[in-house]
Amino acid sequence: MTLIWLEKPVLWHSSRVPSGYNxxxxxxxxxxxxxxxxxxxxxxxxxxxxxxxxxxxxxxxxxxxxxxxxxxxxxxxxxxTSIGDVRKIPLYTRAVALSRALGAKQIQVTKVRYYxxxxxxxxxxxxxxxxxxxxxxxxxxxxxxxxxxxxxxxxxxxxxxxxxxxxxxxxxxxxxxxxxxxxxxxxxxxxxxxxxxxxxxxxxxxxxxxxxxxxxxxxxxxxxxxxxxxxxxxxxxxxxxxxxxxxxxxxxxxxxxxxxxxxxxxxxxxxxxxxFGRTFYNSFRTDVAAFEALPGDAVKVTIPSKLKWGPGQHFFVRFLDLGIHAATSHPFTVATLPGENAAKDRAHTVELYVRVYGGITKRLAALCQDGGLRSSRVLLDGPYGGIEGSLRVYDRVLLLAGGSGITFVVPLLLDIVRNSVKDTKQVCRKVHLVWAVRTPDTLTWFEDVLSTAAKGSSGDISVNISYHITGTPATTTDEESSVSEKSGLEQAVTKDYGRPVLRGIINGFCDEAGSVGIAACGPESFDFDVGDAVSECELAIARGTARCSEVYLHQESYSW
Structure with missing residues (x-):
C-alpha cells in the first residue's frame, strides 16, 4: 500500500473545530x-x-x-578603576562579580577527563x-x-x-x-x-x-x-x-x-x-593563500586581504585547491591585526597558525614538506568572535595562552600596545602575557613579534612576557630582562621550565587595587585552572574582601 504523504486538501493551518470526540x-x-x-x-x-x-x-x-x-x-x-577601599565597591559591581564567578567556574571529572x-x-x-x-x-x-x-x-x-x-x-x-x-x-x-x-x-x-x-x-x-x-x-x-x-x-x-x-x-x-553574501564579497578582497611549515608541528597560512577584523577574531576558511577539503570550511583565529597605516588599495596580511592534527590540517602539512611553500585560492567567511568590548579599559591585563592558543592573545597584546602610543586616555598601564608551550621550538612562532610589540609601546605601559616550556625537565632557567632605552619601557622577558602555576599568577595579578581584564586560550585543563582561579577572585569581590575592584574574564575555545 502506498504511504500517505500529506492529507488532501493541503492547507497551511488545520481547523480548530473539535472533532473525533465521543x-x-x-x-x-x-x-x-x-x-x-x-x-x-x-x-x-x-x-x-x-x-x-x-x-x-x-x-x-x-x-x-x-x-x-x-x-x-x-x-x-x-x-x-582604582578603588582602594573594598567597602566602596558598588552593589552592582559585586553582583556582576558573582555572575562572572559562575561564568568562570567549571566542574571537572578527572577519571574521564571531562570538563x-x-x-x-x-x-x-x-x-x-x-x-x-x-x-x-x-x-x-x-x-x-x-x-x-x-x-x-x-x-x-x-x-x-x-x-x-x-x-x-x-x-x-x-x-x-x-x-x-x-x-x-x-x-x-x-x-x-x-x-x-x-x-x-x-x-x-x-x-x-x-x-x-x-x-x-x-x-x-x-x-x-x-x-x-x-x-x-x-x-x-x-x-x-x-x-x-x-x-x-x-x-x-x-x-x-x-x-x-x-x-x-x-x-x-x-x-x-x-x-554567503559576505563570503562572496570577501572573495573579491582576498588574494591567494601561501603555506609555510613551522617548527612545533604547525603550518603558517598567509593571506593578503583588504578585509578588516578585530583582535581575537576568526575566519572560516575554505581552501578551494585542496580537493575534497574544498567542500568544508574551518575556523582559524587571525594572529595579526590589520595594517594601521595601509592604504585602501593595499592589502593587509591575515596570518593563521595551524596546529597539525588530522583532516585538512594534515593535508596542509603534507603540502609543506621539505620546508617548501605552497598556495591555494581561499574563501573567507567572517570575521566572527573576538572579545566583546575592549581590554584597554582595565587597569591591568593578563593574557594567558597554552600552545596554539597564543594566536588568540597576541592580537590582544598588539591592540593594547598600538593604542598606548596613539591614545593617551587608555586606562591599561600593565600587561603580562604568559605562554606555555611543550617544546622550545614553538616559541619561534612569535618571539620576534612579542619583542617588537613590547619595544613599540609607549613608556607609560609595562609589558611583561613569560614563557613556560612544559615538555623539558626543569633543570635550568633562562631569564632575560631588559629596559628599552628608546621608549623608557619597562620590559621583562622570562623563560622557565615546567607548567605555569596559573592560580598563583592570577591571584598575584589581582592582589592590587584597580580593575583587571583577563583573556585565556588553551587546552581544557588549562582553561579549567584559569576559570577556577578567576572564580575565587570574583567571589572575593562579591564578598567585599578583594583588593581589586573588578575582574573580567574572556575564555576562548581551544578547538572547534
Missing part, C-alpha cells in the same frame, strides 16, 4: 478537562508553542539588557530542562509538564552558543520520545497500528523524523564529533535536511505547526544568505 461516553468532568487549557488539543499550539516562544524571548531579552549595560559601562570607561561547560551555562541549561519538564508534565492528571541573531542581541559569539544548541537538541529529542511512545502504545492496544501506519502520514513520518534525530544527538557527542569531525560535519547537514523534511510532512499542517517551521526556516535561510 462526548456521550464522557462524564461532565472529562469533557471539561479536555476543553481546558493545556488539555485542549485544538489550542495546544497556543498553550505550548507560544509559551515556549515567550520563555526564550524573555531569556534573550534578559541577556540583551545585560549586554547593553556592559556596552554602556565599556563606553564610559568600563570599570570602577563541564561554565556553571552559568549549566544553570541556564537546567533552567531550560526544568521549564520543558514542567510544561510537559505539570498539567497531566497523573500529577493532579555563524551569523547568529541571538548572539548579536546578547553579545555572545556563535561558538559560545554551541552548548545551548546541543542541549536544546537533547531536550527536543527527549520531548519527541515522550510525544511518540503514548501514540504507539495506544495504537497497539487498540489494534490499529497497521491501519494508522497505512492510512495517515503521522506514524511513518514520525519514524522517518525520529531516526535522523537520534543520529543527530548521539553522533554529536563530544568524543565522536571531535574524532571524526570531517565526516560528522557532512553527515550532520544531511541528517538535518532529512529530519526537517520528515518533520514538515509529519506536522501535516496541523493547527499552526507549519508557522513555527516556516519561521525557523526563514531565520536560518536569512543567516545563510548573509554568510
Amino acid at each position: 462526548y456521550t461516553a464522557m462524564t461532565p468532568s472529562q469533557i471539561k478537562l479536555i476543553q481546558s487549557r493545556w488539555h485542549n488539543w485544538f489550542t495546544s499550539d497556543w498553550d505550548y508553542g507560544l509559551s515556549t516562544i515567550y520563555f526564550f524571548c524573555a531569556a534573550i531579552a534578559f541577556f540583551a539588557i545585560g549586554n547593553a549595560l556592559f556596552r554602556f559601562r565599556q563606553a564610559k570607561g568600563g570599570n570602577v 563541564s561547560p561554565p556553571l552559568s551555562a549549566v544553570i541556564i541549561v537546567l533552567g531550560m530542562i526544568i521549564f520543558f519538564a514542567t510544561l510537559t508534565f505539570f498539567a497531566r492528571p497523573v500529577f493532579a509538564t555563524k551569523v547568529n541573531f541571538i548572539g548579536v542581541l546578547v553579545g555572545v559569539s556563535h561558538e559560545k552558543l554551541q552548548v545551548y544548541h546541543r542541549w536544546s537538541a537533547w531536550i527536543m529529542y527527549i520531548t519527541s520520545l515522550i510525544h511518540t511512545f503514548p501514540f504507539i502504545v495506544q495504537s497497539i492496544r487498540m489494534g490499529t497500528m497497521t491501519v494508522d501506519w497505512n492510512t495517515t502520514p503521522f506514524f511513518w513520518t514520525g519514524v522517518a523524523a525520529l531516526v535522523p534525530q537520534t543520529w543527530l544527538v548521539f553522533m554529536s557527542w563530544g568524543p565522536i564529533r571531535n574524532r571524526y569531525y570531517e565526516t560528522f560535519k557532512k553527515l550532520h547537514f544531511i541528517a538535518s535536511g532529512i529530519f526537517v523534511s520528515a518533520l514538515f510532512i509529519h506536522c501535516n499542517y496541523t493547527l499552526t505547526s507549519w508557522d513555527y517551521i516556516g519561521a525557523a526556516a526563514g531565520l536560518y535561510v536569512a543567516s545563510w544568505l548573509l554568510r
